[in-house]
Amino acid sequence: MKKLLISILIIMTAFFFVSCTRGTDMPNSTGTTANSATFDNKTNVGNQNLMSDTADKLGITNQNYPKIDGSTSTLSIVRAINQAMYLSNENDNFPETASKTMPSYKMLINGEVDMIIVPYASSDVLAMAENAGVKLEFFPIAAEALVFITPKENKAENISMEQVCEIYLNYGIANWSALGGTNSELVPICRNSDSGSQSQMENLIPEIFI
Numbered sequence: 001m002k003k004l005l006i007s008i009l010i011i012m013t014a015f016f017f018v019s020c021t022r023g024t025d026m027p028n029s030t031g032t033t034a035n036s037a038t039f040d041n042k043t044n045v046g047n048q049n050l051m052s053d054t055a056d057k058l059g060i061t062n063q064n065y066p067k068i069d070g071s072t073s074t075l076s077i078v079r080a081i082n083q084a085m086y087l088s089n090e091n092d093n094f095p096e097t098a099s100k101t102m103p104s105y106k107m108l109i110n111g112e113v114d115m116i117i118v119p120y121a122s123s124d125v126l127a128m129a130e131n132a133g134v135k136l137e138f139f140p141i142a143a144e145a146l147v148f149i150t151p152k153e154n155k156a157e158n159i160s161m162e163q164v165c166e167i168y169l170n171y172g173i174a175n176w177s178a179l180g181g182t183n184s185e186l187v188p189i190c191r192n193s194d195s196g197s198q199s200q201m202e203n204l205i206p207e208i209f210i
Contacts, residue, residue: 017115017117017138017139017140018105018116018117018118018136018138019137019139049062049086049088049091049092051085052085054085055086060085062091065085066114066115067093067115068082068095068113068115069098069108069117070098070099070101070116071100071104071118072100074117075095075098077141078095078098079094079095082095100195101119101195102125102195104116104118105121106128108134109129109136110132117141120138121138122199122202123202125199154176154182155181156176156181156182157180167186167188168188173186174186
């Protein structure tokens with residue numbers, strides 16, 4: 001049986017807050033704030049939907065709180081945004097789960113959510129948005145490390161980006177011994193094409209996917 005080993009590689013990637021427009025510019029946020037300023041967001045709602053002082057200052061109410069989704073790894077960020085706006089996690093808009101990267105992009109393009117927090121879009125997502133007449137707007141807000149690991153008995157380390165390209169593009173490195181590791185077959189492994197991790201591989205090492 002082949003022994004599958006995965007290379008150690010740390011790649012810094014950015015999370016993006018993404019919103020979209022359809023043919024026209026998004027409404028100015030000042031207008032939304034002005035309209036909601038005359039509405040008491042603590043009236044006629046249950047205690048679970050009481051807004052924070054921060055939300056009050058921004059003109060965010062339970063009624064105009066944006067629909068936010070994202071990848072599995074950004075669920076904690078989406079929840080943190082919600083917790084900053086509400087006094088209780090029992091509110092109507094608290095995110096219990098994340099739809100994951102590709103489904104979130106599809107929901108945004110289809111107008112089912114207002115914003116998503118995800119890795120940068122793959123070429124397939126950008127083409128999907130263009131075909132739908134949707135302009136995606138990206139705002140970088142965070143960074144993460146994408147890590148590939150090996151069993152502890154594999155001594156390979158400090159693998160360069162050029163070597164990663166050689167592994168995935170040309171299949172030019174077939175044994176870990178060429179990288180200072182054990183004398184074992186090197187088998188490149190990829191995530192599914194619609195995963196956020198694979199999207200980052202495409203964005204950071206585009207030569208592999210040409």
